[in-house]
Amino acid sequence: MNKILFKNVLAYFSDLSSKRISFYIDQSGKVNFLDSYDISSFEEVVEGEDLVIMPxxxxxxxxxxxxxxxxxxxxxxxxxxxxxxxxxxxxxxxxxxxxxxxxxxxxxxxxxxxxxxxxxxxxxxxxxxxxxxxxxxxxxxxxxxxxxxxxxxxxxxxxxxxxxxxxxxxxxxxxxxxxxxxxxxxxxxxxxxxxxxxxxxxxxxxxxxxxxxxxxxxxxxxxxxxxxxxxxxxxxxxxxxxxxxxxxxxxxxxxxxxxxxxxxxxxxxxxxxxxxxxxxxxxxxxxxxxxxxxxxxxxxxxxxxxxxxxxxxxxxxxxxxxxxxxxxxxxxxxxxxxxxxxxxxxxxxxxxxxxxxxxxxxSLPVLELKNRSRANFFIFKKGKEFLVSPEMFFSKCKLSVFLNKTLYGFPLATFYNGNLVYKDKNFMKSVKQEI
Ligand SMILES: O=C1C[C@@H](C(=O)O)NC(=O)N1
The missing domain is CATH 3.20.20.140 (Metal-dependent hydrolases)
Incomplete structure (x- = not known):
């Protein structure tokens, strides 16, 4: 996976705190919190006031x-x-x-x-x-x-x-x-x-x-x-x-x-x-x-x-x-x-x-953003709307009760254990989903 910088995004944690942070995910899928950065060293930069990171x-x-x-x-x-x-x-x-x-x-x-x-x-x-x-x-x-x-x-x-x-x-x-x-x-x-x-x-x-x-x-x-x-x-x-x-x-x-x-x-x-x-x-x-x-x-x-x-x-x-x-x-x-x-x-x-x-x-583990750990989070964009259609579903059953309704908050990308396991086709265009 390329090196991805998440710049000044709003991250929520399981202790119910939230803060604006910057971090990158390295080639091994690990999260590294950053105080300062040089954008040119990253292959993909994700930024936006309205991007939210969730456990x-x-x-x-x-x-x-x-x-x-x-x-x-x-x-x-x-x-x-x-x-x-x-x-x-x-x-x-x-x-x-x-x-x-x-x-x-x-x-x-x-x-x-x-x-x-x-x-x-x-x-x-x-x-x-x-x-x-x-x-x-x-x-x-x-x-x-x-x-x-x-x-x-x-x-x-x-x-x-x-x-x-x-x-x-x-x-x-x-x-x-x-x-x-x-x-x-x-x-x-x-x-x-x-x-x-x-x-x-x-x-x-x-x-x-x-x-x-x-x-x-x-x-x-x-x-x-x-x-x-x-x-x-x-x-x-x-x-x-x-x-x-x-x-x-x-x-x-x-x-x-x-x-x-x-x-x-x-x-x-x-x-x-x-x-x-x-x-x-x-x-x-x-x-x-x-x-x-x-x-x-x-x-x-x-x-x-x-x-x-x-x-x-x-x-x-x-x-x-x-x-x-x-x-x-x-x-x-x-x-x-x-x-x-x-x-x-x-x-x-x-x-x-x-x-x-x-x-x-x-008694399950909490899977969330942690410094120096494998990436576990999903990201969504406030205000981004989606018209729910059958093509959005990976489930074999596409008969959702929300078909043809407009919903906000759909994940744009999901990382599990350092792997990118879902990515919207228009998000992080230079990054390839390997799984
Ligand atoms: O409790 C259940 C079982 C489930 C199923 O299809 O297995 N479908 C339901 O609607 N409720």
Whole structure:
């Protein structure tokens, strides 16, 4: 790689400080802070008052679909999508084919990741064998092979197995992630139960489908004194339980997706399968309350729940199409556009929700700009707008909920471990992307 000078850019750090600095990246990918410089000694100079350097984001909820569903996403496409979105580390969920429910498959996944990923991907192991909710998977063996946490995501963990998993995982400091949904209450529902479902007579998913599961999960966490992370909260009712649990001192953390902070059942096109997700988009009040809960620290993490499917599947009738939508590429840009630019939060908040808190909860490294270390950061330009189009996506699934919308804050370049893993074609024109 050429020597690249970043001149007087605004850099944000994980201690939530920010300052204007100049640095260069040398041929070995290492960052060198500078007090003074001679521009002529660099092959590329990046400068601009409006350029911002951010720590790499962490996504604790992604579906990379390996093994077995590589037509939806594989390690190359998924990791490039993550790099394009400013992520340096992501978790991949085990609801694959076969389900990642043993150490052999975790090993397989990690060797595939080591060969093909441009960023760090951590496998999440299934809590129950084949995600059937009947028999506990070998959690400790999977952890020894590199599973970062355990979940039956896509489905809730059955009550008996969750109780066993909480008791067992405590012995080796494992973390259980539950997808809170009572599948009997969800039934064959496809959207939120409310005004729209009633007006159109569409099978729907009530609030209680999530709420009763959140209450159950908290009760089991209290009994076992273990740790639990709740995935993709969608209703304001769940928040009351979480607030009480946190006040009680239980070790419960939770996440909300970027999309559930922006969309609700009334601001999305009806029967557009890009917006068919589980949990469904709820009411405007839920959407607003989720954001308030995040700001108050009741919800800890913002994730994508990047859930790619094939075009053929998403073109099925609304009732038949699978739940899920991609989100890695657009997550930061959407948060920046809808919240930072509207002064509802700032970049420090995003760093808390997508860098600091995921690292604390799951004991992950923080990947950020550090003098004399390999480059880990992404850079974006304030005020630069992008019209979201399918060509912008590295994910195999290009059916973004943001297609044809204008977003700001898209990364222009992402460096992971000293490598340039994403670069906009018009940025740093003399630098070649090697990965
Ligand atoms: O929980 C989930 C699972 C995911 C998937 O497609 O795997 N899609 C969703 O919308 N929600």
């Amino acid at each position: 790499l984001l962490t996504d604790v909820h992604t579906h990379i679909r390996v093994p077995g569903q590589e037509e939806k996403e594989d390690i190359v496409s998924g990791s490039k999508a993550a790099a394009r979105g400013g992520f340096g580390q992501i978790f991949t969920m085990p609801n694959t084919n076969p389900v990642v429910d043993n150490a052999y498959l975790v090993d397989y996944l990690i060797s595939n990741i080591n060969k093909n990923s441009v960023i760090k991907i951590y496998p999440v192991g299934a809590v129950s064998k084949n995600q059937l909710g009947e028999e506990l998977s070998p959690l400790l063996e999977m952890k020894k092979s590199g599973a970062i946490a355990f979940s039956d995501d896509g489905k809730p963990i059955s009550t008996n197995i969750l109780r066993k998993a909480l008791i067992y995982s405590k012995t080796f400091d494992g973390i259980i992630i539950d997808h809170p949904e009572d599948i009997v209450l969800s039934g064959n529902g496809v959207i939120h139960e409310g005004k729209i479902s009633r007006a159109y007579g569409i099978n729907s998913i009530p609030y209680t489908s999530e709420e009763v599961c959140v209450a159950r999960d908290i009760a089991l966490t209290r009994e076992t004194r273990s740790r639990l992370h709740l995935a993709h909260l969608s209703t304001r009712h769940s928040l009351k339980y979480i607030e009480a649990a946190k006040e009680e001192g239980l070790n419960i953390t939770s996440e909300v997706t970027v999309n559930h902070l922006i969309f609700n059942c009334e601001n999305i096109p009806i029967f557009d399968t890009r917006f068919k997700v589980k949990p469904p988009f709820r009411d405007e009040e839920d959407m607003n309350e989720l954001f308030i809960a995040l700001k108050k620290g009741l919800i800890d993490v913002v994730c994508t729940d990047h859930a790619p499917h094939t075009l053929e599947e998403k073109e099925l009738d609304y009732s038949e199409a699978p739940f899920g939508t991609p989100g890695l590429e657009t997550a930061f840009a959407a948060l920046y556009t809808y919240f930072v630019m509207k002064n509802k939060c700032n970049l420090e908040d995003i760093i808390k929700w997508m860098v600091v808190n995921p690292s604390k909860i799951f």
